[in-house]
Amino acid sequence: xxxxILELAGLxxxxxxxxxxxxxxxxxxxxxxxxxxxxxxxxxxxxxRCCNLLERPTSGAVMLEGRNIAASGVRLDPVRRRIGMVFxxxxxxxxxxxxxxxxxxxxxxxxxxxxxxxxxxxxALERVGLAERARHHxxxxxxxxxxxxxxxxxxxxxxxxxxxxxPTSALDPELVGEVLAVMRxxxxxGMTMVVVSHEMRFAREAADRVIFMDQGAIVEQGTAExxxxxxxxxxxxxxxxxxxx
Amino acid sequence: MEQxxxxxxxxxxxxxxxxxxxxxxxxxxxxVLVVVPLGLMxxxxxxxxxxxKSRWIRWPAYAFVDFFRSMPPLVLLIAVYAGLPFAGIxxxxxxxxxxxxxxxNSAYYGEVYRAGxxxxxxxxxxxxxxxxxxAPQTMAYVVLPQAVRNVLPDLxxxxxxxxxxxxxxxxxxxxxxxxxxxxxxxxxxxxSPIVLAAGVYLVLLWPVVRLISRHGRxxxx
Ligand SMILES: Nc1ncnc2c1ncn2[C@@H]1O[C@H](COP(=O)(O)OP(=O)(O)O)[C@@H](O)[C@H]1O
Ligand SMILES: [Mg+2]
Numbered sequence: 001x002x003x004x005i006l007e008l009a010g011l012x013x014x015x016x017x018x019x020x021x022x023x024x025x026x027x028x029x030x031x032x033x034x035x036x037x038x039x040x041x042x043x044x045x046x047x048x049r050c051c052n053l054l055e056r057p058t059s060g061a062v063m064l065e066g067r068n069i070a071a072s073g074v075r076l077d078p079v080r081r082r083i084g085m086v087f088x089x090x091x092x093x094x095x096x097x098x099x100x101x102x103x104x105x106x107x108x109x110x111x112x113x114x115x116x117x118x119x120x121x122x123x124a125l126e127r128v129g130l131a132e133r134a135r136h137h138x139x140x141x142x143x144x145x146x147x148x149x150x151x152x153x154x155x156x157x158x159x160x161x162x163x164x165x166x167p168t169s170a171l172d173p174e175l176v177g178e179v180l181a182v183m184r185x186x187x188x189x190g191m192t193m194v195v196v197s198h199e200m201r202f203a204r205e206a207a208d209r210v211i212f213m214d215q216g217a218i219v220e221q222g223t224a225e226x227x228x229x230x231x232x233x234x235x236x237x238x239x240x241x242x243x244x245x
Numbered sequence: 246m247e248q249x250x251x252x253x254x255x256x257x258x259x260x261x262x263x264x265x266x267x268x269x270x271x272x273x274x275x276x277v278l279v280v281v282p283l284g285l286m287x288x289x290x291x292x293x294x295x296x297x298k299s300r301w302i303r304w305p306a307y308a309f310v311d312f313f314r315s316m317p318p319l320v321l322l323i324a325v326y327a328g329l330p331f332a333g334i335x336x337x338x339x340x341x342x343x344x345x346x347x348x349x350n351s352a353y354y355g356e357v358y359r360a361g362x363x364x365x366x367x368x369x370x371x372x373x374x375x376x377x378x379x380a381p382q383t384m385a386y387v388v389l390p391q392a393v394r395n396v397l398p399d400l401x402x403x404x405x406x407x408x409x410x411x412x413x414x415x416x417x418x419x420x421x422x423x424x425x426x427x428x429x430x431x432x433x434x435x436x437s438p439i440v441l442a443a444g445v446y447l448v449l450l451w452p453v454v455r456l457i458s459r460h461g462r463x464x465x466x
Contacts, residue, residue: 054371081377091372095390104386105376150372157376 038213084154144175269425288354313352361392
């Protein structure tokens with residue numbers, strides 16, 4: 001049994017009176033791609049945001065490489081460098097070019113010298129196929145290219161795990177493929193990934209495990225064949241029926 | 246008609262008082278050079294403090310901004326220059342102006358910055374923090390550059406106001422341009438030096454006003 005890279009244990013999160021996550025237990029092992037599906041409002045984003053403490057859990061543990069990073073007194077900035085995050089709306093910095101977007105944290109958080117940061121950022125852009133766009137600003141890039149820069153920004157820090165929150169949901173259909181291709185390559189390179197997405201085809205082909213969330217809890221999980229081929233719970237069956245329609 | 250021209254547009258008097266006004270303009274420039282950067286920095290502090298998570302920082306920042314925005318700058322200046330000595334603090338005119346303007350400008354610039362900061366999407370901060378940038382780094386490298394761009398015309402516009410307000414310094418006998426012009430008026434019994442001072446302000450500020458006017462920007466774009 002390998003030690004999980006990322007583990008959520010008894011994770012709960014409330015906003016005011018409302019409990020959004022009602023006790024999540026999840027282990028993600030090295031090199032695994034965990035694919036999370038579930039209806040809108042079921043708490044998928046909140047769960048991801050708890051993983052890097054953008055949202056502080058109300059209770060429960062977030063274990064990263066064996067350490068509870070949700071404990072009080074943990075310095076979060078170094079921890080967050082170990083957890084890459086990719087957002088639905090890209091969230092690139094509009095005032096910086098692609099290289100600047102990728103190298104900012106390398107320089108200011110990792111404190112690499114400027115030349116070394118630029119070199120590493122260029123290499124990351126190369127990996128997402130955007131070496132020639134290094135000097136372009138986000139406004140000059142297509143949505144697909146912007147999301148690839150965002151992936152490069154997260155990846156350049158060489159995180160232990162990467163979180164993707166609906167990375168293709170804001171894209172025109174013809175731009176989805178290039179982003180999924182980059183994610184596929186990341187996975188083949190051994191990156192540990194947690195992906196929230198509606199791209200069921202990608203899940204079937206790339207996910208080691210599919211996790212179905214509803215109303216703030218994990219209802220069912222298994223391989224893609226199990227989840228899509230033989231859903232057990234009626235809620236998952238209903239969800240998949242709605243997706244197909 | 247002739248009399249009006251003599252009283253307001255007397256070229257001989259203008260010519261004679263011109264060197265005096267230029268001496269004053271130097272002081273005006275010096276004031277601007279001190280007071281604007283101070284205000285820009287103080288405003289930044291006020292804006293960041295009023296966006297703080299802790300209410301123990303936020304509330305005093307609100308109180309500061311509200312108080313000094315409600316206070317007429319002239320009253321503030323007199324209070325600092327003539328009031329503080331009663332508390333045993335005697336400032337020379339320049340220092341009094343600098344302090345009064347710091348308080349007033351910080352409140353105004355602070356509001357401008359705050360609007361700019363609030364217009365930056367929270368996703369920007371989240372992205373930055375998720376890469377391990379600290380809160381101050383996120384402010385400095387991600388939020389502020391965008392915030393300043395958002396409100397650049399308002400920052401410039403506020404700066405024009407500040408430049409005009411430096412004429413208040415004449416009240417505490419600081420010999421900036423309006424003070425000098427008024428001196429010239431009182432010795433010549435003629436309003437032309439005041440008109441000349443107004444002309445100098447117009448020449449200096451009108452291009453800036455034009456640049457940031459909504460109308461001008463529409464034409465430019
Ligand atoms: N900051 C917040 N404050 C209050 N409610 C929130 C906040 N963030 C999310 N929620 C609520 O939590 C629920 C789950 O949201 P989310 O995690 O975004 O779901 P999903 O990503 O599965 O669509 C929603 O009902 C949402 O309105
Ligand atoms: Mg979501």
